[in-house]
Amino acid sequence: MILLRNATTGNRGAGRTPLDWDSRLNISLGAARGIAHVHSEGGAKFIHGNIKSSNILLRGGLDGCVSDFGLSPLMNHTHIKHRVAGYRAPEVIEMRKATQKSDVYSFGVLLLEILTGKSPLQYTGYDDVVDLPRWVRSVVREEWTAEVFDMELMRYQNIEEELVQMLQIALSCVTKVHDNRPNMDEVVRMIEEIRHPELENRLSSEDNRSKDSNVNTP
Template sequence: MEEGEDEESGGGGGGGGEGKLILFQGGEHLTLEDVLNATGQVMEKTSYGTVYKAKLADGGTIALRLLREGSCKDRGSCLPVIRQFGKVRHENLIPLRAFYQGKRGEKLLIYDYLPNKTLHDLLHESRVGKPVLNWARRHKIALGIARGLAFLHSLETPITHGNVRSKNVLVDDFFVARLTEFGLDKIMVPAVADEIVGLAKVDGYKAPELQKMKKCNSRTDVYAFGILLLEILLGRKPGKGGRNGDFVDLPSLVKVAVLEETTMEVFDVELLKGTRSPMEEGLVQALKLAMGCCAPVASVRPAMDEVVRQLEENRPRNRSALYSPAETRSESGTPF
């Protein structure tokens, strides 16, 4: 089946007029019957939909995002954008494998299921067996995210991610980062797109100019990436959710540390393990890059391809840990 070709009602006993399944590269094996009969387990709920881990009859697993009724634009406005998403393939992006619209207008986005941890969990969960997140590993994660965003921004019809945050980055055992949820605001009705921007504000990833203009763009993605890079370097959650429910403004923390000449103290302690000199290892340069991405004036921020270039030039010297599965905190020995 051709990429993006429509498959009507699934065939194979799927019944007539149940809806429409559109398949993309890598999803050709799916039928409408597979999708509708999959048994789902809720993984995540948001204001605009629910994500299920769904088991197929053949034992395979997929991730289904059921979009909330009324959250999505009508089929005519939605489909061209969905077809564009279905063509996007990059190692740092989760691919869309299929799209289903039911007779009652219900919409399902179908992705690969990846049993990976989110970057948010890796950074902020404390548990035995969690991977050691030294600078080499964090750098690899940050570079992967930057490459995924740069790819989206460089497409013939550029895609703005619109919801860059640590909860939307999956990280595998080899510290390869993959972005989820890119471009969803493009298919949402304006009120729901505004909700996504509002959530970015609460979570501390919202660019200042989004107060006046509601539409995300490549520069607002760069701002959110800057916050995410600070989160990686500082090990602190941005936005609301401190112990007292205070708002944590990561760029302000760094500015204060620079003024007080305590810059080395802002880095996550775990990040510094095994790092002889933060200056030599490129940590300070990464901090400067993150702050540049968070510039209050959008036009001053670097483009994502420039961010990728700087991160590639600023690789940690000790990268021996990168291509071996995760050493964990429960294991003895010094983290590499």
């Protein structure tokens, strides 16, 4: 297995094979499903607490697998702070309050990392942190949205709409008010709709036909 961080924002020297958009979309969906599973197993009690690209492992088929679950409670707060700096939600920074919605925020930062090719950590030292959500918002606000995306993705044709859809999902995850963030099941559904829009349209059409057939005619 390899780390997502190494595949997206790691060394970009000669000999490196860049991840194409389909691979990044598949990894995002796999990671989202993994976090959603963690959340669903314990009701509101289970929190990952350490979501970042170096904790996403890529299997042979480039499926994203979430690692390091359950280790955060074993560490002191200072250690956790440095391990997840750049991925932490505002309420975790200000009140040290981690919830499933703070996991959603961290996952949103992860999506931004996948989309932009930029890391919220510079890895020269854990104090060297980039506020990736704020940078993305500033670029989008100036209507330079295309400047957000990783240049390695710009070589692929006909993916602009999907990139923007994923960006919108990521930004909904990193909104500052935690109650306004989607839960992970909703995030999974939204990413699935990017992957299989024709399936969603077909299911919607089938549901409408089913409802029409149940209407009593006078």
